[in-house]
Each structure stands twice: as structure tokens, then as C-alpha cells.
Amino acid sequence: MTACAADPSSAPSGSPSDTPSEAASPSPSGSASGSRATAAITIDTPAEGTTLSVPFAASGTADVFEAALTIDAVDESGMTACVRHLMATSGSGTRGTWEGTLAFPPEEDPLRVTFRAYTMSPEDGSMANLVEFPVTISPERPMIIMTSPRCGDRYDAGGLVMLTGTAALFEAAFTVELRDAAEHVILTVPITAAECCVESQFSAQLTLPSDMLPGFYDVAAYSIGAKDGSVENEFIVQIEVRG
Numbered sequence: 001m002t003a004c005a006a007d008p009s010s011a012p013s014g015s016p017s018d019t020p021s022e023a024a025s026p027s028p029s030g031s032a033s034g035s036r037a038t039a040a041i042t043i044d045t046p047a048e049g050t051t052l053s054v055p056f057a058a059s060g061t062a063d064v065f066e067a068a069l070t071i072d073a074v075d076e077s078g079m080t081a082c083v084r085h086l087m088a089t090s091g092s093g094t095r096g097t098w099e100g101t102l103a104f105p106p107e108e109d110p111l112r113v114t115f116r117a118y119t120m121s122p123e124d125g126s127m128a129n130l131v132e133f134p135v136t137i138s139p140e141r142p143m144i145i146m147t148s149p150r151c152g153d154r155y156d157a158g159g160l161v162m163l164t165g166t167a168a169l170f171e172a173a174f175t176v177e178l179r180d181a182a183e184h185v186i187l188t189v190p191i192t193a194a195e196c197c198v199e200s201q202f203s204a205q206l207t208l209p210s211d212m213l214p215g216f217y218d219v220a221a222y223s224i225g226a227k228d229g230s231v232e233n234e235f236i237v238q239i240e241v242r243g
Contacts, residue, residue, distance in 0.1 A: 040064050040129035041117045048133035051110070053140045055103035055235055062098050064119045064129060067091030071100055073113040073137070081113055081137075082151040084238045085216050087181075103235045105145050105165075111137040141199065143168050143233040144221045151237040158210035161219065161239070164203050167193040169233070174223040178206060181216060191221075214243040 043060040046052055062069050067090055072083040082104040090096030116132040146165040155161060163176055172193040178186045187206060194200040206219070222234040 039131065040119070041069060041131050043115075043117055043131055043133075046115065046135055049135065051136040051138050053138045054106050054142060055101050056137075057099065057101050058115070058117070059097065059099040060117060061095050062088040062091060062117075063093065063095040064088065064091045065122055067096055069098060069117060069119050069129075071102065071115070071117045073102055073104075073115055073135075075111060075113050080152070081111075082237075084151060101236055102151065103146070103237055104151060105147055106137060106139050106141055108139055110139060113137055141166075141168075142235060144174060144223065144235045146219070146221055146235055146237055149219055149237055149239050152240070153237075154240045154242065155208055157208055157212040157214075157241055157243050159208050159241075161206040161208060162203070163189065163191065163206055163219075163221075164201070165221070165235075166199050167191075167202055167221075167223075168197065168199040169193065169223050170197060170226060172196040172200065174221060174233070176204070176206065176219060176221045178208070179218040179220055183218075186212075186217070208241060212241050212243065214241060216240055 041060065041062045041064065043058065045059050046056060058071055067088040068085070069088060070083060070085050073081045075081055082102040084100045084102060086098050086100045088096035088098040112134060113136070114132050115135050116130060118127050118130040120126070121128045144165065144167045146163065148162045148164040167174055172195060174191055176189045176191055180186060186209065189204055189206050191202050191204050193202040216238050218236050218238055220234060220236040222231045224230070225232045
């Protein structure tokens with residue numbers, strides 16, 4: 001599998017990162033079966049040992065410094081399949097809730113990964129408050145798959161983001177949005193895949209605004225339901241932008 005490189009503790013360099021990153025191996029300071037009353041981070045979903053289809057949602061609680069935490073999925077070779085940086089609803093002495101989605105292209109066969117939630121130490125950037133357990137990623141393919149960007153890719157403000165992947169949609173039409181951390185839409189790109197109703201390739205471009213503030217942003221692909229106009233088949237990856 002192609003890994004998603006993202007080091008939460010490092011400042012990004014200008015262009016998208018396409019080099020797999022080795023997962024860190026700290027000593028866990030918590031576990032999924034540990035005391036929920038005292039654990040800095042707990043995971044409510046997914047459940048340990050379950051089989052998941054991508055994208056998959058995760059949620060839990062946290063009482064951590066500045067309410068900041070990270071979730072990721074690491075395969076058995078130690079490569080990070082996907083990473084997402086989150087904010088809990090509260091922290092630094094008050095327990096809050098958190099939720100996030102991990103989206104990455106599935107493999108042809110079931111993939112065993114370790115799902116992890118943790119913080120980065122404000123003192124030295126090391127991993128802390130680690131909670132982890134195994135899950136299996138199903139080879140089932142979602143209706144929209146983005147192969148670029150991948151979660152954790154990094155860009156300069158004003159940079160060009162290539163949008164590639166596959167879609168299997170009625171009329172082959174869908175939308176990609178660039179969203180900020182508050183889910184406000186910054187840019188919208190209409191896309192049409194090569195063929196209707198069967199999985200086919202798509203390719204487009206998105207230019208990041210030159211005045212974007214440094215931080216984490218979502219690139220979200222989705223279709224609109226023909227019956228009620230609702231958002232369907234959402235595939236969201238988080239990128240990092242450097243000013």
C-alpha cells in the first residue's frame with residue numbers, strides 16, 4: 001500500500017509529501033481496555049477487532065492539553081495509511097468529546113491496521129497518551145475514492161492540488177470542496193468522471209488561495225442524492241497548508 005506521510009510534530013515543507021513515514025513506536029500510556037475514568041483519551045468507535053469499510057468514522061472522549069489530539073491507522077509494516085488532527089470539544093482539565101473520519105484507498109485484500117489516538121507532547125513533540133487496537137479494513141470500494149490528495153499531504157498557500165481518483169456515480173458528476181477547520185467552504189470544484197455509473201477515473205486541479213492561513217484543511221468529495229438533494233458518498237481527506 002502507499003503510505004500517507006504526515007509527521008504531526010514537524011513544520012511542513014512546501015510541496016505535497018509523497019514519501020511514506022515510519023510510524024513511531026512509543027510505550028502506550030493508555031489502552032482501549034484501560035480505565036476510562038482516568039485515561040486522557042478514550043475511543044468509543046470503532047470497536048476493537050472490527051472490520052471497517054473506508055471511509056470510517058471514529059469518536060471518543062479526551063482530556064488533553066489544549067484539546068488537541070491525533071488519530072491514525074498504521075499497517076503491519078509500520079506505515080501510516082491515514083492521519084487526522086482533531087480538536088476535542090474541551091480539554092486541559094475538562095473532558096470533551098472528539099470525532100473524525102479517516103479516508104484512504106482500500107487494498108485489494110483485507111488490510112489489518114492498528115487504529116490509534118494520541119497527543120503530541122508540547123515539551124518535545126513525542127507521542128503521548130496513546131490508545132491503540134487492531135481493526136481490519138475491508139477491500140470494499142466506496143463510490144468515490146481520492147488517490148490525490150491523500151490525508152496528510154502538505155502544501156504551500158497558493159500551491160496547486162491535483163485531484164485524482166475514481167468514481168462510480170449516476171451521471172458521473174460530483175463535487176470537491178476545500179473546507180477550513182470550521183467546515184466553511186473556501187473553494188468548490190465540479191468534477192465529471194470518465195464514465196457514468198461504473199468505476200472510472202477522474203482528474204482535476206484546485207489552486208489554494210495565496211492568503212490561506214497555516215493549518216489543517218479538508219478536501220471533501222461528494223455527490224448529491226437525486227431523490228432529496230442530500231450529500232452522499234462523502235470522501236474527506238485532511239491536508240496541511242503552510243503560509
